[in-house]
Amino acid sequence: MSLLEYHVLLALAGAPLYGYAITEAVECESRGAIVPRAGTLYRVLARLVSRGFIREKDHGEESHPGRARRWYALTPAGRHALSEESQRLGAVAELALQRLGTGRP
């Protein structure tokens, strides 16, 4: 799972979001390390939809003409994948801190 994929899943774990909101969440939650641009973001969304990790969600929002907003939500499979990846990343981060000698004893 790529870093951007992880962050997108992470952003959607709270609540369903639409495209630009996902970008903002990713930028914020990665502390500005990741600023996805449109093309890249939607290829990731496409891949996640194809894999069944996220799905399009009806939001009941009235569609503004000329502004096609689609909301995406995490599926149970996505939630599971996010949790597995988080555990893996947590272990990796712990290992790193240990090696650097700044971790807990």
Next chain:
Amino acid sequence: MTRWISWLIRLHPEAFRDRFGAEVEAHAREDLERARARGSTHALRCGLALFIDLVASAIAEHAHPAWSGSHTVHSRGRGRGMGIANWIREVRLAGRSLARSPGFALVALGTLTLTLGANAAIFAVVDAVLLEPLPFEEPDELIVITGTSPGSDLPPEFGLSGEFLLDFREEASSLTGIAAFNSFTATFRTSERVERVRMSVPDIALFDVLGVAPALGRLPDPERDEVVISHEMWTTWFGEDPSVIGRSYPVMDGRAREIVGVMGEGFGFPNDEVLVWIPGTLSAEGVTPGNFGLNLVARVAEGVEPDAVVAELQRIGRRAPEKWGGSARYAEAVANLTPIVRPLEDTLVSEARAPLWLMMLAVGVVLVIASANIANLFAVRAEGRGRDLAVRRAIGADRYHLVRSQFAEAIVLAALAGIASVGLAWLAIPALVAVIPEGLPRLAQIALTPGVVAFTLALAGLTALACGLAPAWRASRPDLARLRDGSRGATRRRSLVRDGLVIGQTALALVLLTASGLLIRSFQELYAVDPGYDVSDVFTFQFAPEEAHLTDGPTWAAFHVEMMDRLRALPGVESVGIVENVPLDEGPEDVRVVTGERPDPEGAALASLTVAGGDYFATMGIEVEAGRGFTRDDAFTPGNAIVSRTLADRLWPGEDPIGRRVETATLPGWHTIVGVVEDVLQFDLRDEPEPLLYYPLVFENTEVALTSPGYVVRTARAETIAPEIRALVTEVTPSAPMYRAYTMQGLLDRTTASLSFTMITLAIAAGLSLLLGSIGLFGVLSYIVAQRSREIGIRIALGAEASRVQRMVITQGARVVAFGVALGTVVALLATRLMEGLLYGVGAFDPVSFSSAPPSSCSASASSRAGCPRGGRPQSTRSSPCGSSDRAARAPQYR
């Protein structure tokens, strides 16, 4: 402003675009708007990042699709991908489909192969002669300098003289080098071979200016008797023997000169015929001001414009009289002198350019016409499949798929034809080189180069595109209405496309016909020119005897007189003469002639000087207009001369020239005019006659001798007498073989060879285009008749006569042809102006050529029309209404 975002999104695959395109666009716009709100720097950075991101994601999505679209999941990899496998499958299918209609495939393949092959062969010539850069260093910087001086008695454009060369070399900062060159024929003698060959005595600086050096040995020292020979002479005379370097042979004037170098292959200057260069240097002492006629080649300093060169040379040139002196007449000529500067390349290939491009254009037009025919055939095939395609579209094949399958056939055909035509060109190029007239520069370099192969294959690709476009376009929008029972597809729009093709073909064929008609008329006019001599029944040859007793002018003259007597004794020989420069073969030297009335150089007129003896004028059929020709006595006593009509008129306008006296600096001594003869055309039948002065075989200076003149022999056996003369020459001088043996008719054919070659090529192209055009028209009319068989059946059922139906069809064809003829005439009017330089004696708007082309194109179309009822009658004028119900009965299988 932000339209580029939509463009970039369009680069993405369709499936991705359909699903996410709008979102990506909205997202990108929002991004940009927010960045803009934060300032222009942010906006710029964001725009750049977006641009890169969108291009990258488009490429990535094509390479590894993240989105395949739910409806195409099952057909992934088989559908729209550009995969090689898909194409291989299509190509295999196309091959099978073509094999099912071998007639169509063979006709299309044959036509394409022939026309592509012809294009490849002619392109090989154009490429080698016109497109390849000259084999010199930075050839674009090389120029040729001549001059013009309105108001003087000099020709409209003339070569400058030595003092200009020296001044330009010394003072002109716009030139980095300058050299003089010439070329002439003289004798080269080895122990095995004696011949007059083309030589050049250039300025030693020439090699430096051109940036060339010998491939073998070194450059000659101009102070010593040293020469450098061409690669061709090294091959043909010396068998590529490297030990030739250091050997000495009598060259040019009989003086022994040492060969010190061999030039590289392909080097020839000023032309490929030059075999020997005898470099010299021009010093200020050797300069006679006003001795015009020098050829100058120079290298322009980097970045200097031609206008600046002309301006500087003019400034320097006009100072020449104050520096070098010379006559008042010279000063006057120089005061009006304007140098003319031309790229060297233009000078070397100028004569070949127009005919070669014309030929290239002609074969290109034939290819266009052939492509139009094949496109038409493809269109008819696609038409026949319209129903099939509609069904495929209806059950879900997408448009891309249909286009691809239709296009594959054209690609297969063009690829096969491309490969076959390269093979054809490989066979044809040597044959073409063999029939191309001599004198075309860089003839030896013509070959099937990678460039030619690439050109041919690219042309084949273009042809595929052109031929396949119509059917593919048709296939991409199948007429779904065809699926309805009984519908007939012949709509007006489609026949417009086909009519357009026929109109274009007729027009192009007409243009080619007009052009070839103009050339044929030029050729006729050229042959009708009176050159001043009679070319039939004259044989000419040269030989260069080397006998110990031939030491001075009188002994040589006596030898020639005796030789002429022996030639005259041969059976069937009517008369024999001798001349220094045989017309159409060699040119005489230009000299200044002064007259007894005005002996000062101020009165000197430019004329050509040659030497004649025996019955030269009678043998050549040159009329003696006043006085007499040379007698036997003139061959032994110097002092008499004969002038041509033009020279007589120039020196003594309106007066009797007989008994007047002339002198030249080249061969000093006063000569008395004893006769006036008809003008002759020395080189080219298109030229105006030059003033010509004839001297007899001996001169006041007995050291000057005529050593290898041209003999002319009048005999009815001119074509067959060569072996007897050869035997006689061998008998007289065993060591000196006969050479430059021609009939005058042969020489005349040689001078017109370039024109006749262009004419024949163009005539063949025109004939082919006419044939192809007729076939195209025939195909279209047959097809239209077949399409209308139901309508025609109904007409006949309602009582229309067969003749009436035939007339209807013919009228339709005639209308299309009439359009084509009208269009073609207009195009021809514009296009033939381009070939004005090639024409002789006819204007580009020659009414004869223009009025004869349309009838021939019409009559050819008529023959195709005559064929049409053949295609039409069995099916249509004889067709019963059953003919059409027959079709309707077949229709249900598609339901």
